[in-house]
Amino acid sequence: MDSLQMKQFSVLLWKNFLLKSRNVVGLVVEIILIFLLFVWTLTVRRISKKTSISDVIFNPILLTLPKFLNENFDYELAYVPSESNAARNITEMVKKDLNFNFKVQGFPSEESFERYIKYENKDAHVLAAIVFDHKFKTSNERLPLQVKYSLRFGRIYDPENLFQPSKYQKEIEWNTSTLFPSVPSLGPRNFLENDGGNPGYIREGFLIVQHSVHKAIMMYHSGRAAEDIFANTTIYAERFPHPAFIHDSFLWTFIAMFPWTILFTFTQMALVIVGTIMLEKEKRLKLTYMYAYVPRVCLFPAKNRRGCWIPGMEVTDGCEHPEYQLMVGLSNAMLWVSYFITFLLMYFIIICLLCGILFLKITHERVFQHSDPLFIAFYFMCFAVSSVLLGFLISTLFNKASLATSIAGFLHFLTFFPYLILYHKYDQISLSGKLALCLITNTALAFGTDLICKLEMKGHGAQWNNFATKVNADDDLTLAHIIGMFLFSAFLYGLVAWYLDAVFPGTYGVPKPWNFFLQKAYWFGEPALSREESQVSDLLSSDFMEPEPVGLVAGIRIQHLYKEFILKNSTLMAVNDLSLNLYEGQITVLLGHNGAGKTTTLSILTGLYLPTRGKVYISGYDISSDMVQIRKSLGLCPQDDLLFPMLTVSEHLHFYCVIKGIPLQNQSRETNRMLTSFGLLQQSNTMSKDLSGGMKRKLSIIIALIGDTKVVILDEPTSGMDPVSRRATWDLLQHYKKDRTILLTTHHMDQADVLGDRIAILVMGILKCCGSSLFLKKLYGLPMF
Numbered sequence: 001m002d003s004l005q006m007k008q009f010s011v012l013l014w015k016n017f018l019l020k021s022r023n024v025v026g027l028v029v030e031i032i033l034i035f036l037l038f039v040w041t042l043t044v045r046r047i048s049k050k051t052s053i054s055d056v057i058f059n060p061i062l063l064t065l066p067k068f069l070n071e072n073f074d075y076e077l078a079y080v081p082s083e084s085n086a087a088r089n090i091t092e093m094v095k096k097d098l099n100f101n102f103k104v105q106g107f108p109s110e111e112s113f114e115r116y117i118k119y120e121n122k123d124a125h126v127l128a129a130i131v132f133d134h135k136f137k138t139s140n141e142r143l144p145l146q147v148k149y150s151l152r153f154g155r156i157y158d159p160e161n162l163f164q165p166s167k168y169q170k171e172i173e174w175n176t177s178t179l180f181p182s183v184p185s186l187g188p189r190n191f192l193e194n195d196g197g198n199p200g201y202i203r204e205g206f207l208i209v210q211h212s213v214h215k216a217i218m219m220y221h222s223g224r225a226a227e228d229i230f231a232n233t234t235i236y237a238e239r240f241p242h243p244a245f246i247h248d249s250f251l252w253t254f255i256a257m258f259p260w261t262i263l264f265t266f267t268q269m270a271l272v273i274v275g276t277i278m279l280e281k282e283k284r285l286k287l288t289y290m291y292a293y294v295p296r297v298c299l300f301p302a303k304n305r306r307g308c309w310i311p312g313m314e315v316t317d318g319c320e321h322p323e324y325q326l327m328v329g330l331s332n333a334m335l336w337v338s339y340f341i342t343f344l345l346m347y348f349i350i351i352c353l354l355c356g357i358l359f360l361k362i363t364h365e366r367v368f369q370h371s372d373p374l375f376i377a378f379y380f381m382c383f384a385v386s387s388v389l390l391g392f393l394i395s396t397l398f399n400k401a402s403l404a405t406s407i408a409g410f411l412h413f414l415t416f417f418p419y420l421i422l423y424h425k426y427d428q429i430s431l432s433g434k435l436a437l438c439l440i441t442n443t444a445l446a447f448g449t450d451l452i453c454k455l456e457m458k459g460h461g462a463q464w465n466n467f468a469t470k471v472n473a474d475d476d477l478t479l480a481h482i483i484g485m486f487l488f489s490a491f492l493y494g495l496v497a498w499y500l501d502a503v504f505p506g507t508y509g510v511p512k513p514w515n516f517f518l519q520k521a522y523w524f525g526e527p528a529l530s531r532e533e534s535q536v537s538d539l540l541s542s543d544f545m546e547p548e549p550v551g552l553v554a555g556i557r558i559q560h561l562y563k564e565f566i567l568k569n570s571t572l573m574a575v576n577d578l579s580l581n582l583y584e585g586q587i588t589v590l591l592g593h594n595g596a597g598k599t600t601t602l603s604i605l606t607g608l609y610l611p612t613r614g615k616v617y618i619s620g621y622d623i624s625s626d627m628v629q630i631r632k633s634l635g636l637c638p639q640d641d642l643l644f645p646m647l648t649v650s651e652h653l654h655f656y657c658v659i660k661g662i663p664l665q666n667q668s669r670e671t672n673r674m675l676t677s678f679g680l681l682q683q684s685n686t687m688s689k690d691l692s693g694g695m696k697r698k699l700s701i702i703i704a705l706i707g708d709t710k711v712v713i714l715d716e717p718t719s720g721m722d723p724v725s726r727r728a729t730w731d732l733l734q735h736y737k738k739d740r741t742i743l744l745t746t747h748h749m750d751q752a753d754v755l756g757d758r759i760a761i762l763v764m765g766i767l768k769c770c771g772s773s774l775f776l777k778k779l780y781g782l783p784m785f
């Protein structure tokens with residue numbers, strides 16, 4: 001970045017922050033919205049009390065069969081494989097040990113047992129199946145000494161109604177694949193229940209059946225010796241005692257609602273990012289609405305001044321102009337970076353508020369007790385980076401603001417769904433599966449907030465020194481992974497957005513070839529050699545074209561220019577084979593009725609539209625390849641005033657002086673000269689929203705002329721001015737035309753007559769005649785049309 005670019009970038013940020021600071025009401029509204037979202041978090045914090053639980057000593061429990069077994073009902077003990085006598089004998093011994101009238105039934109394979117359960121509706125009948133993991137070659141083959149088996153239990157049935165699954169159905173999942181509960185706790189699990197509660201390894205009969213199987217296997221191998229050992233043995237189960245601890249019911253509620261709260265908190269930002277960029281793209285503003293998004297967002301749709309509904313955005317009047325910032329010489333990269341920094345700053349403010357709510361002692365207890373606020377802020381900032389770039393990506397995919405914003409809102413919630421759907425299967429997902437899911441920003445956010453809550457529940461909190469360690473032994477995913485995935489997905493989103501923005505810039509803007517990134521010129525710029533050396537022209541000579549002036553340099557050369565618009569069922573040739581030279585030191589007026597093609601021609605000259613065919617050279621540079629170079633000396637006054645309503649006249653001029661590279665020491669001389677010339681000196685501290693229509697036009701003309709602009713394009717510059725101001729402006733334009741190539745459009749004959757050194761008349765996109773006012777008067781007589 002050279003020093004001019006540094007200055008341009010700083011002035012962009014200066015402008016954004018200045019505008020933001022003047023929109024205090026909007027900022028307050030946003031803070032209130034965030035605060036409302038978190039009021040309920042604090043309310044839950046307030047109503048959920050911490051309880052001190054004294055040390056817990058559990059009573060021993062005699063292992064018995066489940067209480068819900070009903071004597072009058074047929075229960076079964078199953079075994080696999082049925083052809084093994086050893087398996088059958090052991091199951092019979094288990095039945096005898098349990099002292100219950102089970103029917104013992106064998107199955108050749110585990111699959112056949114499953115079929116029996118599923119298709120013969122026997123799950124209420126089978127208490128357990130003992131599945132031996134051995135290949136028995138003959139039915140009399142003995143069990144090996146090292147026995148491998150598994151116990152399979154059925155569902156719990158309501159003791160009152162054996163054919164109805166228990167209402168605790170969900171809770172009986174035993175999670176046998178994990179060593180620890182996925183949600184950790186400071187105290188013992190289900191500390192009020194002697195038998196450990198759910199999963200019901202004791203109360204559902206698992207321990208007693210397991211003990212009986214072990215007893216049977218030992219007796220099978222050791223016979224009497226084992227029988228003697230067990231003859232006078234009674235088995236009790238007793239949970240470990242636990243020292244006193246603090247039970248905080250809040251965290252149990254919070255872990256369920258925190259990802260949701262975070263999701264809603266950032267919804268507005270997701271909409272704002274896409275909505276802002278899309279509006280600028282759709283309305284050809286790129287950047288000029290930037291001031292509007294910060295404070296003036298709302299949760300409800302708003303209407304812009306053209307009556308279109310924009311979800312969640314309030315649109316400000318007065319700043320519509322085709323990619324103006326690019327046209328006056330800012331680079332696309334600089335615009336994106338300034339978007340990025342400004343949005344990131346917005347996130348930063350929200351994240352600071354969020355951290356304030358999480359870490360300040362607003363109620364009797366802080367929401368987070370153990371985590372490091374700086375780490376949490378860093379974590380959310382990494383999310384913000386990813387989220388901003390995802391917003392950039394979405395905005396490059398669409399051309400319509402309303403559609404893109406709706407889809408962004410929809411995607412914001414949709415991308416949270418993988419977390420919701422997979423929440424109960426979380427333990428079964430491999431690390432690589434989790435990392436793949438973390439490519440979706442909101443899913444990663446939800447996984448991460450979940451981990452933060454778990455670390456809080458463990459009493460460690462999320463800290464710089466533990467963010468790369470596992471939260472529990474069964475979960476490989478750490479906060480370090482999540483942060484890494486935020487940054488990686490941000491990189492991917494940014495890469496795709498950059499490519500799409502270049503190749504599909506939308507309705508306005510010049511698309512680059514698909515392989516632009518392979519071209520040296522993209523990275524190192526076009527060599528200055530592309531500057532046109534000769535000014536040989538093949539303009540048509542006819543009775544309607546005055547011969548070209550001799551000895552003048554053509555600042556703009558248009559050659560066989562065509563612009564075709566594809567409409568629904570037809571095509572429209574807005575500019576048709578236009579060839580024209582515009583000379584330095586002259587004002588060339590493009591005259592034509594409404595719809596003649598004047599603005600379209602100007603739009604091509606400024607790089608807003610790509611020509612369908614033809615060439616245009618400005619200061620010797622080809623517009624198709626050297627637009628960046630051309631824009632450095634281009635001044636533009638668009639048909640609609642491009643002004644920031646909340647900036648004063650002098651702030652506008654400072655902004656554009658810096659962008660045009662005018663040294664600071666010359667700025668006040670330059671701006672004072674211009675303001676005095678145009679009679680705006682008294683209004684220099686007036687905000688542009690308070691200027692009259694004519695004054696706004698004058699300011700737009702000053703912006704076009706300021707700096708070393710060699711080529712000035714003015715689209716109906718005096719529209720809306722009173723006759724005196726018009727006359728004064730004409731005089732000034734005559735004064736400023738020296739060394740400049742000025743192109744001006746109008747439909748007013750008198751303006752063309754007074755101002756135009758040469759007048760080109762366009763009719764339905766076709767150049768009908770071109771020459772001095774005198775030449776045209778001779779040709780047509782008065783009035784011309």
Ligand SMILES: Nc1ncnc2c1ncn2[C@@H]1O[C@H](COP(=O)(O)OP(=O)(O)OP(=O)(O)O)[C@@H](O)[C@H]1O
Nearest residue numbers: 565572574592593594595596597598599600601747
């Ligand atoms: N983006 C577009 N898509 C389709 N048609 C367009 C587009 N822009 C302009 N046109 C059409 O091209 C023709 C020329 O329009 P243009 O705006 O260049 O005329 P103009 O001479 O500037 O008119 P005015 O004096 O009213 O501004 C018109 O018929 C217009 O409807």
